[in-house]
Every structure is written in structure tokens, then in C-alpha cells.
Amino acid sequence: MTRKQKRLSIIAGLGLVIALAAILIFTALSDKITFFYSPSELQEDPIAVGQAFRLGGLVQEDSWVKEGEYNIFYITDNALAVKVIYKQILPDLFREGQGVIAEGSLDAEGVFIATNVLAKHDENYIPKEVVDTLKERGEWKEDEQGDDY
Amino acid sequence: MLIELGHFALILAFVIAIIQAVLGLIYWRSDVRIANFVRSAAIWQFILISFSFMSVVYAFVVSDFSLSLAYQHSYSLQPLIYKITAVWGNHEGSILLWVLILVLFSAAVAVFGRDLPRQLRTLVLAVQGILGAAFMGFSIFTSNPFARLDPAPFEGTDLNPILQDIGLAIHPPLLYLGYVGFSVCFSFAIAALISGKIDAAWARWVRPWTVVSWVFLTLGNAMGSYWAYYELGWGGWWFWDPVENSSFMPWLVGTALMHSAIVMEKRNALKIWTIFLAIMTFSLSLLGAFLVRSGILTSVHTFASDPTRGLVLLALLGVSIGAAFTIFAIRAPSLRAGGLFAPISREGALVLNNLFLATATAAILVGTLYPLILDALMGARISVGAPFFDLTFGVLMVPLLIVLPFGAFLGWKRADLIAVTQRLAGAAGLALLIAIVIFMLTGAEIRLAPLGVFLGFWVAFGSMADLIYRSKFGKIALGESLKRLFGLSKSIWSTALAHFGVGVTVIGIVIVSAWESENITTMKVGESVDLAGYSIKFTVADERQGPNYTISHFEFDVMAKNGKVRQVVSEKRVYMASSMPTTEAGILTYGFSQLYVAVGDADEEGVQVVRIWHKPYILLIWIGTLFMAGAGFLSLSNRKARVGVPKQAKAKRAKAKVNKSKAKTNKGSA
Structure with missing residues (x-):
């Protein structure tokens, strides 16, 4: 091989690896992302059973019951509500009436089986996605936000 | 009074940083006096910022709640260690810590870089001055830690309870030492581009700084991971959270930089790439700072979401990265490309290392920024989680790990x-x-x-x-x-x-x-449950009192396979000032494996939800x-790679000094 051919083959090899990596990244991106839905959006644009997504809203007042190690509660956007079952320990700051995001999928009866309920790190924190959807639906009250501290 | 002096010291350091940057950039080529001034300016900034920082620490320690920051993040009953760590457990204080570490590194360059070529050192310190001025300005104008309250409140409002842990004393300072340490590599790269002198010696000078920063970033990330594991009570040690990603990316690129600098030093090759990596590493640190501190993300790391701060940080990020890459684009083509080398050689293997580390970083960058960009452009709400990162990062790491042992064995040039x-x-x-x-x-x-x-x-x-x-x-x-x-x-x-x-x-x-295996179940005192060969018996549940919190206290007896019984305590705490609950998981270590017990809520009859994990070999x-x-x-x-090691042997340097002083006396006599 001449010097030039050598150089070309090295560059081609590196280019190939980068191209493969790019393909990997973009297929994974179209395949592995999860979408965020509020209960109303779920009604308008239903999701297949078993398809993973994130459900966000407020924990409906007086809806949280514990049956053994199962937590059952409703997530609402003040228009519609979705029943959620979660067999894990809820985050410390999980409260009725507060914002929450649950990850998981729907079962055949339309119940959301959560694999994870996102923990909040702050008393007054409401997930940004939840604030946005509530604002879009005109359900947002400024006083819900509270101070930063 | 002390606080006002501290504030004044910060402003003074800010002014000195600007002068240092301007004079250094204009006169780096010519004047010895400027070089000396720039050096002492760097050292003075460190002294001033240290004083400034200590004044805030003092206010926290004596619970002076007239300092707004102390009122917001401290509490008189907090143990002393958490009063001190609370200084950086918030936005303003953490920026001040960032500034302190930045000027610490500048001063280190000034002190240990004695034997660097004068022009290079002056330029490096000038660039450090720009960065210092930028962050001091950010602190003074948008995130003032010295604001007072009048009248002073009697009691503070407590530090976020999750942060009341020894982890806060270790994780942020280590991480910042890593993040900010890479600023020195950045400044070396910019200085090299400006002066046009990029050679094997440059790589030798920059490598110790890379290694120092990398060591701290490694420890900082590891500590953060272990802290999240034991404190958050979820039993996980890595979540591919955007905040974690933003400290993992500089680590990956920093690792690549550390390896490419070796190639540059030994073979005088990969010069442009090494400079690029040096700029990229610190740029990713800045990106991390922006993502974490701007309030774009929601996490325990994001303290406040003041939009102006986010914008200023974005501007800072844009200007510094933009300027760096502009200089890079202008100067890089004029650099002489290094020699070619055989694919089967040490340097060939290091190129592969760099290739896979860089693409893995790119994958994480895409996954981290994609949801933010999509949200900003189209308002679409998506999240990219663990499945994406596990797949892309995992696939890219396999070839790297296969090649790794070969790399160290292959000789230079051809093998x-x-x-x-x-x-x-x-x-x-x-x-x-x-x-x-x-x-x-x-x-x-x-x-x-x-x-x-x-x-x-x-x-x-x-x-x-x-x-x-x-x-x-x-x-x-x-x-x-x-x-x-x-x-x-x-x-x-x-x-x-x-x-x-x-x-x-x-x-x-x-x-x-x-x-790993887990068992989530409900238990009453006296009941037992089995997991992975261990038998866990619930023995005690009562209420207790901590210094600034109340405790629901639970004890378990764990019997291992060999019949030995050990006790583990798991707690739920409610902090008085904020009435915020936290979970303190109980962890038992068996060899390299751990048993992790977290207690959830009780129902009306006192039946407790208990979550137990067996984490085999997690400590590895x-x-x-x-x-x-x-x-x-x-x-x-290693003496050969020590920070600021003299380029010449001591004897030679002494000779050079003699020559210099001779030259001086000649000048004087002439």
C-alpha cells in the first residue's frame, strides 16, 4: 500500500465506525424515547396496551389507597383521571393534590401499571410537563406554584 | 461587617481578573513585568476569594441569619458539618465555590508553572482571568451570596434535608475540582492556539493538569453515584439522569484527552485533535453547569430557576465555547499535521480509544439534549431514558473493552x-x-x-x-x-x-x-421474609428524636446463610424546619455485596411496606x-509527569539564571 492508500483506508475505517455509531444513535432515539401524556391527551390520542409512556398530572384528592404493597391512586388534569397501580415504595414527597409523573404502560383494562413514580426533591415542586399541560387546559392556579423555598 | 468585606473582596478579585486578562492578552509576547504582574494577580485573586468564601462560611457557622443565604439554607440546630456544607448546598454558594476552585487552579498554574515558558504561562493565566472574571461577574450581578436581610430573622429555614448528609461535604467539592480543573487544559489549548506553538512539550505540560482534574472528576462522579444510592432510597446507583450525564460527558472526553495527550507527547501526532478535546472537555463542563444551574432541568441539583440566571449562563456558555472554537477554526489549519502511523500500534489503539469514547459521548449528548431541543422548538414533551443510553453506550463500550488490553501491550510505531x-x-x-x-x-x-x-x-x-x-x-x-x-x-x-x-x-x-433481586412486601413486627439466602426479621418499630428531625425507627435482624445474625436500622425522618420527610435506607455489607432495606408507609394497622434488595458485588x-x-x-x-516539572535540569536552569543576571548587569553597565 502506498502512503496515500494507507491514509485513505484509515480514514475510511474511522468513517465507517462513526457512521455505524450514528445509525445506532438515531435508531435508538426513534425507538427508545418515551412520550409524555396527560390524562386528557391520553383520551384524545390513545396508546397501545403495553407501550411505555409517562403519565403526568396531579394526584387526585382522596384517591390514594394502599392494598398491601400495592398503591392505587388516580392521576388527573382536573378534566379526566386515570387509575394507576404501583407496586413499589412511593417517593417520600408523594401527596394527594400534588404534581406527579409516573412511568409505565396501560393494561387491557386501561389501568396504568407504573414501573416508576418520579420522586420530587422539593415540597413545592410540580413537574414542568405537568405545569405546562395544566396551563394549556386552563387549570393552572398561580398559588399552586408556591415559592421556590 | 465581615460579610461586606467578603463582598468587597469578591468585587476586587473581579476587577483584578479583568486587568489580568486584558494585560495578559495584549502584552503576552513582550513584557516580563506584565508576566510577573499576571502571576501575582492570579495568586491575589485566590487570596481574596478565599477570604470572601470564608466570610460566608463564618456567617453560616455562627448562624448569622441576617445573611439571606444563611437564613434560606441553614438552621441553628443543624450539626456543624451541615452548617458548613450548606454554604454550597444552594445556587449562590455553589457558584462561589466554583469561583474559589477556579482561582485555586489559576494560582496553582502561577505557582507550579514557574518553569513554563513565560509567554505560554502569561497567556494561560490571561485566559484563566477571562473565565474567572466571567464567573465572578455572574456571582456578583446575578447570584449575590452576600445579600442581607433587615431585620434579621431569628431562625433559618433549614437546608434541603436530602442534602443533610456527609455526601454534600465530599461530592460537590470533588466534582468541581474535576470540572474546573479542566479549565486549565482549556486555557492551555487557547494559549497554544494564540501563540501557535503546539508541540510535544505542550502535551507534557498539559497532561498533569488533565490527570489531576480527571482523578477528581472520577472520584466526584463515583461519590455522587454512591450518595444517590444510599440516600435516595431507590436502590439504584445510576439513573442516566441529565444531571448525571452532564458530569459523565466531561469525564468521558477527559479520559479521551488524557490518552490523546500521550500520543501527542510521544509521537507528536494527533495535535489538532488533542487541542479540540481540551476545548471540548471544559465546554462540556460548562454545558453541565448550564444544564444543572439554569433550571432547565428539575433535579435535586437545580436549586433555583431564575430565568435571568439561565440566560446569563447560556450567554456565558455560548460566548466562551463560540470564541474557543472560532480561534480553533482559524488557527487549527495552520498547525502542521503529525506523521502517519501504522494501525497496529500503541498510537493506533489510542486512536480507537478516542474514537469510541468520543462517539459514546456524542450518544449521551444527543440523548441528553434531544428532549430539551424538541421541547424548545416544538413544545413536544418526550423523555430519553435508560433504555436509550443502555443500548447506545453499551454497544459502543463493547469494542472499546475488547481492544483495551491490547492497547497497553502494543509498542509504539509498529507492533x-x-x-x-x-x-x-x-x-x-x-x-x-x-x-x-x-x-x-x-x-x-x-x-x-x-x-x-x-x-x-x-x-x-x-x-x-x-x-x-x-x-x-x-x-x-x-x-x-x-x-x-x-x-x-x-x-x-x-x-x-x-x-x-x-x-x-x-x-x-x-x-x-x-x-440483583428484590422483595417488596408488607411486614409486621415479628415477621420474617427471605431473599437471596438471607432471612430478614422485622424486630423493632418506634419513634425517636434527632437533632433537627423526628425519626420513625425500624430495626431488622438479618440472618445470613452461615447462621450469623446482624442488625440493620432503617429510618424515615421528618425535618422540623421544613417538615420534609426523607428515607434513610439500612445497608448491610457482606464482602462486596450489600443488602439494602428501605421502609415505606405504614397502613392503619401498623403494617409496614418494606423493600429489600440484594445487590451482589455492587461495591466493585x-x-x-x-x-x-x-x-x-x-x-x-511520577517525577517525569509532575505538575509544572522543570523543563530543564536544575543545574541548567541555574546556569540560565546566571546568564540572565549577567545579561542584566551588562545592560546596566551599558
């Missing part, structure tokens, strides 16, 4: 792959044997895990193989071999140890991911990082 393969055959065989045994013991249903275990052991044994081969075990007398082993150079030892650490971490990650993850960091320290103790 014999077949001979190297023969030397590594033992390591490969041993790793394969272990993987097969695990495969047989666990059954065939988990297919990827034995492969992962093989990779981990392959890297660990392969790195040791280098030491064994070099000390000729089995070929000469044992005593002679041992003598050779301990006589091997520090750079060979540190390479082997760091790579061994990578292997250990991989083994830990694979085993705990594949074979962090032990591996300790090997990596230890190897970094070892390489720093």
Missing part, C-alpha cells in the same frame, strides 16, 4: 499483533473460564450477562498481564521477577492499575444489573473507580 495476542491468551482463557462457570451456574436464560462478565475479567486480567509479562514471571527466578515487578516504572503501574479498575467496575455493573463498581483514581495519583507522583 506485532500476533505476539501480543499470544501474551494475552492466558488472560483471555481465564476470563472465558470464569464466564463459562457463571453461565453454567446461573443457567442459560441470561445471555448477555456472562458476556459482560467475560469483558470485565478480560480487561482486569489483561491489564495485569502486562505487569506479569514485563516482570518475566515463569521465565526467570521468582524472586528476580518480583524484583522486576516492583521496579517497573510508575507509568506502567498506573496504566495497569487504571485499566484493572475499569475491569473491576465493569464486573460490578454487570453482576449487579443481571443478578466504586472499588474500580478507586483503582482508577489511585492510578491517577500514582502517575502524578
Whole structure:
């Protein structure tokens, strides 16, 4: 091989690896992302059973019951509500009436089986996605936000 | 009064930083007096900022709640250690800590960089001055930590309880030492581009700074991971959270930089790429600072979401990265490209290392920014989570780990792959044997895990193989071999140890991911539950009192397979000032494995939800990082690579000094 051919083959090899990596990244991106839905959006644009997504809203007042190690509660956007079952320990700051995001999928009866309920790190924190959807639906009250501290 | 003096010191340091930057950039070529001024300016900034920082620490320690920051983040009953750590457990204080560490590194360059060429040192300090001025300005104008309250409140409002942990004393300072340490590499790169002098010597000077920063970033990330694991009560040690990603990306690129700088030093090649990586590493640190501090993300790390701060940080980020890459684009083509080299060689392997580390970083960058960009452009709400990162990062790491043991064995310039393969055959065989045994013991249903275990052991044994081969075990007398082993150079030892650490971490990650088990159940006092061969009995549930919180206290007796019983305590705390609850998981360590007990809510009859994990070999993850960091320290103790090591021998320097003073006297007499 001449010097030039050598150089070309090295560059081609590196280019190939980068191209493969790019393909990997973009297929994974179209395949592995999860979408965020509020209960109303779920009604308008239903999701297949078993398809993973994130459900966000407020924990409906007086809806949280514990049956053994199962937590059952409703997530609402003040228009519609979705029943959620979660067999894990809820985050410390999980409260009725507060914002929450649950990850998981729907079962055949339309119940959301959560694999994870996102923990909040702050008393007054409401997930940004939840604030946005509530604002879009005109359900947002400024006083819900509270101070930063 | 002290606080006002501290504020004044910060402003003074800000002004000095601006003067240092401007004079340094204009007169770097010519004047010795400017060079001396820039050096002492850097040292003075450190003294001033230290004073400024200590004044805030003092206000926290004496619970002076007239300081707004102390009122917001401290509480008189907080233990002393948390009063001190609360200083950086908030936005304003953490920026001040960032500034303190930045000027610490500038001062270190000024002090230890005595023997750097004068022009290079002046330019480096000038660029450090720009960065310092930017962050001091950010602190003064948008995130003032010195604001007072009048009248002063009697009591503070407490630090976020999750942060009331020894982790806050360790994790942020280590992480910042890493993040900000890379600013020195950045400044060296910009200085090299401006002066146009980029050679093997430059790589030798910049490498110790890279290693120092990398060691701290390694420890900071590892500590953050362990902290999240024991404090958050979720039992996980890595979540691919955007905040974690933003400190992991500089680590990956910093690792690439550390390796490419070796190629540049030894072979005078990969120059443009190394400069690019040096700029990129700190740019990613800045990006991390922006993502974490701007309030774009929601996490325990984001303290306040003041939009102006986010915008200013974005501007800071844009200007510094933009300016750096503009200079890079203008100057890089004029650099002489290094020589070509054979693909099968040490440098060839290091190029592969860089290729895979860089693409892995790109994957994480895409996954981290994609949801933010999509949200900003189209308002679409998506999230990119663990499945994406596990797949892309995992796939990209496999070839890297396969190639890694070869890399250290290959010689520079050109190497014999077949001979190297023969030397590594033992390591490969041993790793394969272990993987097969695990495969047989666990059954065939988990297919990827034995492969992962093989990779981990392959890297660990392969790195040791280098030491064994070099000390000729089995070929000469044992005593002679041992003598050779301990006589091997520090750079060979540190390479082997760091790579061994990578292997250990991989083994830990694979085993705990594949074979961890958990049991979520409800328990009453007196009941028992079995998990992974352990029998866990719920013995005590009562209420207790902590210094600034109340405790729901639970005790369990854990009986291991060998019949030994140990006690573990798990707590739920409610902090008085904020009435915020936290979970303190109970953790028992058995060898490298851990049993993790977290208690959830009780129902009306006092039946408690209990979540128990068995985490096999989880400690290997962090032990591996300790090997990596230890190897970094070892390489720093190497006289040849020490920070600011004299370029010339001492005698030569003394001679040069004599010549200089002669020249001076000649001038005087003339």
C-alpha cells in the first residue's frame, strides 16, 4: 500500500465506525424515547396496551389507597383521571393534590401499571410537563406554584 | 461587617481578573513585568476569594441569619458539618465555590508553572482571568451570596434535608475540582492556539493538569453515584439522569484527552485533535453547569430557576465555547499535521480509544439534549431514558473493552499483533473460564450477562498481564521477577492499575444489573421474609428524636446463610424546619455485596411496606473507580509527569539564571 492508500483506508475505517455509531444513535432515539401524556391527551390520542409512556398530572384528592404493597391512586388534569397501580415504595414527597409523573404502560383494562413514580426533591415542586399541560387546559392556579423555598 | 468585606473582596478579585486578562492578552509576547504582574494577580485573586468564601462560611457557622443565604439554607440546630456544607448546598454558594476552585487552579498554574515558558504561562493565566472574571461577574450581578436581610430573622429555614448528609461535604467539592480543573487544559489549548506553538512539550505540560482534574472528576462522579444510592432510597446507583450525564460527558472526553495527550507527547501526532478535546472537555463542563444551574432541568441539583440566571449562563456558555472554537477554526489549519502511523500500534489503539469514547459521548449528548431541543422548538414533551443510553453506550463500550488490553501491550510505531495476542491468551482463557462457570451456574436464560462478565475479567486480567509479562514471571527466578515487578516504572503501574479498575467496575455493573433481586412486601413486627439466602426479621418499630428531625425507627435482624445474625436500622425522618420527610435506607455489607432495606408507609394497622434488595458485588463498581483514581495519583507522583516539572535540569536552569543576571548587569553597565 502506498502512503496515500494507507491514509485513505484509515480514514475510511474511522468513517465507517462513526457512521455505524450514528445509525445506532438515531435508531435508538426513534425507538427508545418515551412520550409524555396527560390524562386528557391520553383520551384524545390513545396508546397501545403495553407501550411505555409517562403519565403526568396531579394526584387526585382522596384517591390514594394502599392494598398491601400495592398503591392505587388516580392521576388527573382536573378534566379526566386515570387509575394507576404501583407496586413499589412511593417517593417520600408523594401527596394527594400534588404534581406527579409516573412511568409505565396501560393494561387491557386501561389501568396504568407504573414501573416508576418520579420522586420530587422539593415540597413545592410540580413537574414542568405537568405545569405546562395544566396551563394549556386552563387549570393552572398561580398559588399552586408556591415559592421556590 | 465581615460579610461586606467578603463582598468587597469578591468585587476586587473581579476587577483584578479583568486587568489580568486584558494585560495578559495584549502584552503576552513582550513584557516580563506584565508576566510577573499576571502571576501575582492570579495568586491575589485566590487570596481574596478565599477570604470572601470564608466570610460566608463564618456567617453560616455562627448562624448569622441576617445573611439571606444563611437564613434560606441553614438552621441553628443543624450539626456543624451541615452548617458548613450548606454554604454550597444552594445556587449562590455553589457558584462561589466554583469561583474559589477556579482561582485555586489559576494560582496553582502561577505557582507550579514557574518553569513554563513565560509567554505560554502569561497567556494561560490571561485566559484563566477571562473565565474567572466571567464567573465572578455572574456571582456578583446575578447570584449575590452576600445579600442581607433587615431585620434579621431569628431562625433559618433549614437546608434541603436530602442534602443533610456527609455526601454534600465530599461530592460537590470533588466534582468541581474535576470540572474546573479542566479549565486549565482549556486555557492551555487557547494559549497554544494564540501563540501557535503546539508541540510535544505542550502535551507534557498539559497532561498533569488533565490527570489531576480527571482523578477528581472520577472520584466526584463515583461519590455522587454512591450518595444517590444510599440516600435516595431507590436502590439504584445510576439513573442516566441529565444531571448525571452532564458530569459523565466531561469525564468521558477527559479520559479521551488524557490518552490523546500521550500520543501527542510521544509521537507528536494527533495535535489538532488533542487541542479540540481540551476545548471540548471544559465546554462540556460548562454545558453541565448550564444544564444543572439554569433550571432547565428539575433535579435535586437545580436549586433555583431564575430565568435571568439561565440566560446569563447560556450567554456565558455560548460566548466562551463560540470564541474557543472560532480561534480553533482559524488557527487549527495552520498547525502542521503529525506523521502517519501504522494501525497496529500503541498510537493506533489510542486512536480507537478516542474514537469510541468520543462517539459514546456524542450518544449521551444527543440523548441528553434531544428532549430539551424538541421541547424548545416544538413544545413536544418526550423523555430519553435508560433504555436509550443502555443500548447506545453499551454497544459502543463493547469494542472499546475488547481492544483495551491490547492497547497497553502494543509498542509504539509498529507492533506485532500476533505476539501480543499470544501474551494475552492466558488472560483471555481465564476470563472465558470464569464466564463459562457463571453461565453454567446461573443457567442459560441470561445471555448477555456472562458476556459482560467475560469483558470485565478480560480487561482486569489483561491489564495485569502486562505487569506479569514485563516482570518475566515463569521465565526467570521468582524472586528476580518480583524484583522486576516492583521496579517497573510508575507509568506502567498506573496504566495497569487504571485499566484493572475499569475491569473491576465493569464486573460490578454487570453482576449487579443481571443478578440483583428484590422483595417488596408488607411486614409486621415479628415477621420474617427471605431473599437471596438471607432471612430478614422485622424486630423493632418506634419513634425517636434527632437533632433537627423526628425519626420513625425500624430495626431488622438479618440472618445470613452461615447462621450469623446482624442488625440493620432503617429510618424515615421528618425535618422540623421544613417538615420534609426523607428515607434513610439500612445497608448491610457482606464482602462486596450489600443488602439494602428501605421502609415505606405504614397502613392503619401498623403494617409496614418494606423493600429489600440484594445487590451482589455492587461495591466493585466504586472499588474500580478507586483503582482508577489511585492510578491517577500514582502517575502524578511520577517525577517525569509532575505538575509544572522543570523543563530543564536544575543545574541548567541555574546556569540560565546566571546568564540572565549577567545579561542584566551588562545592560546596566551599558
